[in-house]
Amino acid sequence: MVELETTEGVRQLHKIFLDDVYGIPGGEKIKLCQQCGTCTGSCPTSYLMDYGPREVIAFFRAGMIEQVVKSNTIWLCTSCYYCTVRCPAGIKITDIMYELKRLAIKYESWPDESKNPAMSKIFIDYVEKYGRNYELGLMAKFTLTQKLSLGWKFKNLGLKLFTSGRLPVKPHSIKGRDELTKIVDVLASKEVAQ
Amino acid sequence: MKYLYFPGCSAEATGRAYDASARACAAALDIELVDLEDWNCCGSTSYFSIRELESFGVSARNLAIAQEMGGMDLIATCNACYTILAKTNRYFMDDPTLHEEINEALAAAGRRYDGNVRVRHLLDVIVNDLGLEAVSARVRRRLSKLRVACYYGCQLSRPMGTFDDPEFPVTMDQLVEAVGGEPIDYPVKTKCCGGMLMLTQEDAALKLCHEVLQGAAQKGADVIITACPLCEMNVEAYQPMVNKAYGTDFHIPVMYFTQLLGVALGIDDRTLELDKQLVPVGGVLAKVPV
Numbered sequence: 359m360v361e362l363e364t365t366e367g368v369r370q371l372h373k374i375f376l377d378d379v380y381g382i383p384g385g386e387k388i389k390l391c392q393q394c395g396t397c398t399g400s401c402p403t404s405y406l407m408d409y410g411p412r413e414v415i416a417f418f419r420a421g422m423i424e425q426v427v428k429s430n431t432i433w434l435c436t437s438c439y440y441c442t443v444r445c446p447a448g449i450k451i452t453d454i455m456y457e458l459k460r461l462a463i464k465y466e467s468w469p470d471e472s473k474n475p476a477m478s479k480i481f482i483d484y485v486e487k488y489g490r491n492y493e494l495g496l497m498a499k500f501t502l503t504q505k506l507s508l509g510w511k512f513k514n515l516g517l518k519l520f521t522s523g524r525l526p527v528k529p530h531s532i533k534g535r536d537e538l539t540k541i542v543d544v545l546a547s548k549e550v551a552q
Numbered sequence: 553m554k555y556l557y558f559p560g561c562s563a564e565a566t567g568r569a570y571d572a573s574a575r576a577c578a579a580a581l582d583i584e585l586v587d588l589e590d591w592n593c594c595g596s597t598s599y600f601s602i603r604e605l606e607s608f609g610v611s612a613r614n615l616a617i618a619q620e621m622g623g624m625d626l627i628a629t630c631n632a633c634y635t636i637l638a639k640t641n642r643y644f645m646d647d648p649t650l651h652e653e654i655n656e657a658l659a660a661a662g663r664r665y666d667g668n669v670r671v672r673h674l675l676d677v678i679v680n681d682l683g684l685e686a687v688s689a690r691v692r693r694r695l696s697k698l699r700v701a702c703y704y705g706c707q708l709s710r711p712m713g714t715f716d717d718p719e720f721p722v723t724m725d726q727l728v729e730a731v732g733g734e735p736i737d738y739p740v741k742t743k744c745c746g747g748m749l750m751l752t753q754e755d756a757a758l759k760l761c762h763e764v765l766q767g768a769a770q771k772g773a774d775v776i777i778t779a780c781p782l783c784e785m786n787v788e789a790y791q792p793m794v795n796k797a798y799g800t801d802f803h804i805p806v807m808y809f810t811q812l813l814g815v816a817l818g819i820d821d822r823t824l825e826l827d828k829q830l831v832p833v834g835g836v837l838a839k840v841p842v
Contacts, residue, residue, distance in 0.1 A: 383646040438744035439710035456601040489592040491561035537661035544657035
């Protein structure tokens with residue numbers, strides 16, 4: 359495990375990030391960023407971010423990637439792809455945000471108030487267990503383990519969805535669950551090897 | 553016209569009326585949908601953004617099954633399913649290493665994929681394969697004078713822009729016109745609804761939903777239609793919370809585009825599951841002459 363607090367750790371993180379970004383088809387275009395700010399101006403949630411997408415690339419270039427990995431920025435990305443389609447240099451900024459999410463998860467480094475990592479974990483567990491999402495389970499488990507206040511806020515909505523038949527109690531399972539496990543295992547071992 | 557159909561996880565829960573109305577419209581338009589056998593979750597943004605490589609494999613299992621079933625075009629109705637499956641397809645072809653890794657994983661599950669399945673959105677198929685004239689010819693109840701806000705959301709035309717413009721898509725507007733409705737000028741039609749932030753950071757998501765609703769209200773829309781189950785859910789179900797946060801009084805009906813198309817095609821309310829909508833759509837139907 360790389361220690362984010364040490365200079366050597368940050369250097370390693372920098373290298374891992376760059377290797378992974380270059381691994382995205384067209385990923386090397388990150389070098390072409392001219393800091394125009396179109397991404398930040400197009401982002402629907404940049405006003406809440408510690409650093410906007412333009413600053414993320416600037417921080418990375420300044421060798422300060424650990425601050426980005428620890429920021430709330432990456433957890434506010436909604437995957438709307440506005441930055442990606444508008445970037446004049448063709449940088450796949452949404453994919454870069456995903457890469458930063460993966461690094462943050464890997465180093466277990468995210469701001470306390472960000473509940474997205476926990477939600478994603480619950481989601482992934484259900485998909486790997488059943489082969490499909492289990493919406494009622496996701497909402498219930500997330501509320502109970504992460505954000506009890508949601509239970510009160512969403513009680514009317516939950517009840518409405520339930521009574522209108524839009525939240526079935528039981529999860530749907532696929533037949534090929536063992537296939538999925540095998541696929542995930544093979545690819546997980548490759549990720550570790552990398 | 554025969555296609556493979558990928559319902560997506562929402563089709564079994566919150567978005568079940570989208571699935572029901574999509575199937576009914578396809579049948580009425582002589583578009584044959586064959587369910588993808590034992591399909592699994594596309595990977596979705598939540599999985600895709602955290603465990604990329606595994607998610608590509610999970611997504612590719614669907615493409616491999618599609619290939620085994622004859623390799624017809626694979627139709628998704630959810631914007632996220634559409635983009636994730638299409639993105640897996642594209643990266644699979646663009647990146648030889650990924651290509652090999654995915655096939656190694658698929659082989660462990662007794663499958664293989666060669667990259668020849670096209671991923672399509674149902675909206676694309678109806679408008680571009682069948683054609684607007686053919687749709688128009690089958691209308692039994694013209695939506696005359698109905699003012700419709702066509703809300704595309706994000707992942708229909710972004711990032712790929714395969715069948716419509718990433719910034720200013722028009723396909724859904726054209727479809728509404730073809731069935732006699734009046735698509736309103738709707739500048740926020742490709743704004744984000746907040747997606748999964750609704751659960752994790754609802755203030756941000758409510759602000760975005762407010763913009764989408766405000767844009768429709770300002771132009772006097774009778775109904776908002778969507779091509780994505782998550783957009784539909786956010787824009788419809790959270791109106792009470794938007795009202796509370798912004799002091800507004802929105803009660804704007806929101807329908808899947810297939811529900812409104814189904815009304816125009818003369819399909820009955822029960823089949824289209826119109827009673828599943830949280831904001832009642834009776835007022836919309838009352839405006840349309842039978």
